[in-house]
Amino acid sequence: MTVERAQVISRKCWRCKEPTGGPVCSSCATIQPPVPGADLYGLLGLPRRYFFEVSALEKAYRALSRKVHPDRFARKPAVERRMSLQWTASINEARRVLKDPIRRARYLATGLADAPEEGGPVLEPDFLEQVFELQMMAKADPAATAAEASSLRAGVWSAVESALRAWEADAGTLDGIPSLLARLKYIDNIVSLAASADQD
Amino acid sequence: MANIGIDLGTTHSLVAAIMGGKARCMLDDDERALLPSAIRYAPDGALESVGYDALARSGEGGGHTFTSVKRFMGRAPQDVAGEAALFHYKLADDERVVRFQVGEKQITPVEISAEVLRQLAERAEECLMGKPTGAVITVPAYFDDAQRQATRDAARLADLEVLRLLNEPTAAALAYGLQQNSDGVKVAVYDLGGGTFDISILELSDGVFQVLSTAGDTHLGGDDFDQALAAVLLKQAGLADPDGLNFRRAVRAAEQAKRDLTDSEEATIAVDLGGQRVEAGIDRASFEALIGPIVERTGAACRRALSDAGLSPGEVDEVVLVGGSTRVPLVRRYVEALFGKPPHTDLDPDRVVALGAAMQADILSGTSELADDLLLLDVIPLSLGLEIMGGVVERLIPRCSTIPANASQKFTTHTDGQTSVDIHILQGERELVGDNRSLGRFKLSGLPPLPAGLPRIRVEFLVDADGLLRVSAREEFTGTEASIEVQPSYGLSEDEIEQMLEDAIDNAETDVDERLLIEARVEAEQVLTALEKALAMDDELLQSNESDVISQVATALREAITVADRKRIADLTHKLDEVSAPFAQRRIERDLTLALSGRDAEDVAGQLGM
Numbered sequence: 001m002t003v004e005r006a007q008v009i010s011r012k013c014w015r016c017k018e019p020t021g022g023p024v025c026s027s028c029a030t031i032q033p034p035v036p037g038a039d040l041y042g043l044l045g046l047p048r049r050y051f052f053e054v055s056a057l058e059k060a061y062r063a064l065s066r067k068v069h070p071d072r073f074a075r076k077p078a079v080e081r082r083m084s085l086q087w088t089a090s091i092n093e094a095r096r097v098l099k100d101p102i103r104r105a106r107y108l109a110t111g112l113a114d115a116p117e118e119g120g121p122v123l124e125p126d127f128l129e130q131v132f133e134l135q136m137m138a139k140a141d142p143a144a145t146a147a148e149a150s151s152l153r154a155g156v157w158s159a160v161e162s163a164l165r166a167w168e169a170d171a172g173t174l175d176g177i178p179s180l181l182a183r184l185k186y187i188d189n190i191v192s193l194a195a196s197a198d199q200d
Numbered sequence: 201m202a203n204i205g206i207d208l209g210t211t212h213s214l215v216a217a218i219m220g221g222k223a224r225c226m227l228d229d230d231e232r233a234l235l236p237s238a239i240r241y242a243p244d245g246a247l248e249s250v251g252y253d254a255l256a257r258s259g260e261g262g263g264h265t266f267t268s269v270k271r272f273m274g275r276a277p278q279d280v281a282g283e284a285a286l287f288h289y290k291l292a293d294d295e296r297v298v299r300f301q302v303g304e305k306q307i308t309p310v311e312i313s314a315e316v317l318r319q320l321a322e323r324a325e326e327c328l329m330g331k332p333t334g335a336v337i338t339v340p341a342y343f344d345d346a347q348r349q350a351t352r353d354a355a356r357l358a359d360l361e362v363l364r365l366l367n368e369p370t371a372a373a374l375a376y377g378l379q380q381n382s383d384g385v386k387v388a389v390y391d392l393g394g395g396t397f398d399i400s401i402l403e404l405s406d407g408v409f410q411v412l413s414t415a416g417d418t419h420l421g422g423d424d425f426d427q428a429l430a431a432v433l434l435k436q437a438g439l440a441d442p443d444g445l446n447f448r449r450a451v452r453a454a455e456q457a458k459r460d461l462t463d464s465e466e467a468t469i470a471v472d473l474g475g476q477r478v479e480a481g482i483d484r485a486s487f488e489a490l491i492g493p494i495v496e497r498t499g500a501a502c503r504r505a506l507s508d509a510g511l512s513p514g515e516v517d518e519v520v521l522v523g524g525s526t527r528v529p530l531v532r533r534y535v536e537a538l539f540g541k542p543p544h545t546d547l548d549p550d551r552v553v554a555l556g557a558a559m560q561a562d563i564l565s566g567t568s569e570l571a572d573d574l575l576l577l578d579v580i581p582l583s584l585g586l587e588i589m590g591g592v593v594e595r596l597i598p599r600c601s602t603i604p605a606n607a608s609q610k611f612t613t614h615t616d617g618q619t620s621v622d623i624h625i626l627q628g629e630r631e632l633v634g635d636n637r638s639l640g641r642f643k644l645s646g647l648p649p650l651p652a653g654l655p656r657i658r659v660e661f662l663v664d665a666d667g668l669l670r671v672s673a674r675e676e677f678t679g680t681e682a683s684i685e686v687q688p689s690y691g692l693s694e695d696e697i698e699q700m701l702e703d704a705i706d707n708a709e710t711d712v713d714e715r716l717l718i719e720a721r722v723e724a725e726q727v728l729t730a731l732e733k734a735l736a737m738d739d740e741l742l743q744s745n746e747s748d749v750i751s752q753v754a755t756a757l758r759e760a761i762t763v764a765d766r767k768r769i770a771d772l773t774h775k776l777d778e779v780s781a782p783f784a785q786r787r788i789e790r791d792l793t794l795a796l797s798g799r800d801a802e803d804v805a806g807q808l809g810m
Binding site: 058059062063065066069070071072074075076085086088089090092093095096 | 363364405406407408410563564565566571575576577601602603604605606662664665
């Protein structure tokens with residue numbers, strides 16, 4: 001089973017030395033330093049899954065924001081204000097990544113929120129040829145290009161989702177995801193190309 | 201002591217605080233909440249007056265009144281040249297900082313705004329019977345980093361501790377929001393002020409007021425309505441190229457007509473322009489035809505904000521109007537048509553932002569009950585990015601990201617032994633560097649000399665809760681902390697602000713002296729005018745050599761006024777009062793005798809000001 005509960009890191013408060021029980025010490029209300037490179041799911045206290053209700057994420061995010069936001073520490077010492085700022089920036093980033101279906105899939109598969117600049121997966125020549133042809137026809141026939149691109153996109157996206165579903169059921173890996181997402185990026189470029197050609 | 205909330209507006213400003221458990225605007229001695237954001241300087245650049253007086257005298261010569269200075273805050277001189285010409289403000293020759301030339305002096309928009317803030321802080325100090333601890337100052341949601349920084353600098357010059365820069369529509373939503381309890385409510389705040397337009401879409405859930413998106417135009421507002429109508433008046437007066445005085449007179453007349461047209465179908469305008477009397481009538485329909493295109497410019501921003509929030513107009517539950525310009529009936533109809541529902545207008549659109557700022561100030565006090573119920577989450581209005589090879593912008597933090605937000609980027613060197621790297625930061629949505637707003641250049645220096653490509657410099661960008669950018673850097677290969685030098689592209693640098701603060705302390709005494717000098721001159725002139733009038737009317741009441749003595753002292757006083765010697769002016773004014781006292785006494789006695797023969801003594805005494 002790869003789906004695991006977010007690990008609750010048990011730490012001691014840097015000020016009162018009691019166990020913290022969360023980002024803000026339950027004994028002395030001092031904010032704790034954020035853990036560098038923490039897992040985005042762990043930050044929000046969510047189970048590491050792909051399929052979930054966005055409303056559950058938003059609820060967890062709001063509850064945590066109310067605890068760590070700089071507004072709560074405006075009159076506290078600078079060191080606590082800085083921690084609060086870092087905490088809030090991290091959970092804002094976690095929410096941004098996990099809310100977005102593509103970023104979330106990439107994060108689960110690679111641990112990265114955004115596609116790497118270089119050294120991405122190598123795509124099959126057949127696919128690249130298909131993309132090239134669509135690109136060529138985008139200007140002349142934007143409507144047909146858009147239609148073909150979206151049907152191509154639907155196919156790729158359903159492959160992404162079935163891989164994720166299999167992974168959650170412990171019946172597959174996420175190894176194919178980076179290459180599927182790279183395809184998606186090509187296709188989305190064509191969709192926007194067709195859209196702008198349509199506007200001209 | 202309490203925290204205060206300040207709405208630093210284009211045309212007027214307010215200060216509010218929680219008093220008696222409720223957010224209230226503080227009033228001046230004449231029970232007015234609004235302070236016109238108008239500052240008047242004497243021809244030599246000395247500060248003359250702030251607020252109503254400065255505004256009332258904007259159409260007079262012998263000094264210079266600045267209004268709508270917010271439009272110039274944090275902007276590049278070349279970007280505001282047209283606007284400065286429109287307002288007839290003379291810009292000093294400077295490529296980086298907007299400076300207005302007044303006589304020999306150069307005055308920045310930051311310093312002018314600081315005077316407005318100082319005035320409000322004084323009012324707060326009187327109302328609260330003590331210096332306020334800290335202030336929340338509102339800014340248009342669509343203000344970029346440089347504009348926010350300029351606002352913060354103005355507060356520093358005014359000796360105010362800024363607890364938070366709060367977006368105006370968010371403040372307004374806060375003021376309204378407490379009256380609603382339902383979860384998942386989506387609110388659109390349409391904020392059309394004197395010179396800025398903002399639209400923000402917010403959602404309220406679990407006591408968190410979250411901004412979903414924001415858009416706007418920092419150069420669009422009621423000022424533009426006034427100027428459109430003023431242009432018509434000036435044309436009628438045959439003034440194709442009006443001077444500053446005539447321009448300001450026309451604008452003031454237009455503004456009055458705009459106000460009249462809110463409740464009446466027709467307004468009449470009578471104003472002296474270029475030596476002739478212009479009288480005109482305008483009906484609401486013609487006014488609306490004139491301003492229609494300006495109002496429609498708000499539509500594009502509204503559609504963008506909706507699309508960034510992923511909502512259709514019908515999905516917005518509530519629409520709130522903020523800003524004095526939303527009193528214009530055409531604006532109300534336009535908003536109603538755009539969102540398909542009537543907007544809320546329960547709170548005074550002029551005051552709602554200040555009230556929300558006071559609430560946030562209270563939340564930040566750490567002792568507020570509000571703080572347990574409510575949290576505001578705002579967004580960054582414009583994307584932040586870096587210049588990469590080929591003059592292209594790489595976006596680091598996209599627009600409408602919830603703040604605080606962070607991003608990091610790795611850099612390396614291109615030549616062997618290179619010890620510094622230049623980084624150019626931009627804000628905006630366009631692809632090319634030149635089309636975006638340049639915020640500043642950062643120089644990372646103190647890198648260890650290593651072969652090209654080996655250093656790994658990690659630069660962290662953090663946008664704080666004020667929407668202001670902070671940058672830090674570290675070379676990871678050797679673990680050296682790289683130092684960062686910030687040179688803002690436009691606006692005042694940290695050193696310049698420090699210098700101004702020092703000057704302010706040095707000049708505090710001179711400033712007080714200057715103010716007292718102005719007061720002494722005004723008083724002297726009043727005494728002289730009154731005396732001249734009396735002499736012209738009743739010179740037969742003068743005795744023996746009285747006339748010579750009076751005229752001697754009067755001449756000395758007239759001379760003294762031209763010299764900046766306050767003590768001499770005050771002494772001579774006093775002396776003149778003394779030597780002319782018997783003459784004044786005789787006039788009063790004469791008038792009383794005359795009056796008693798025919799009229800009620802009390803009545804006459806009243807007329808004589810006794």
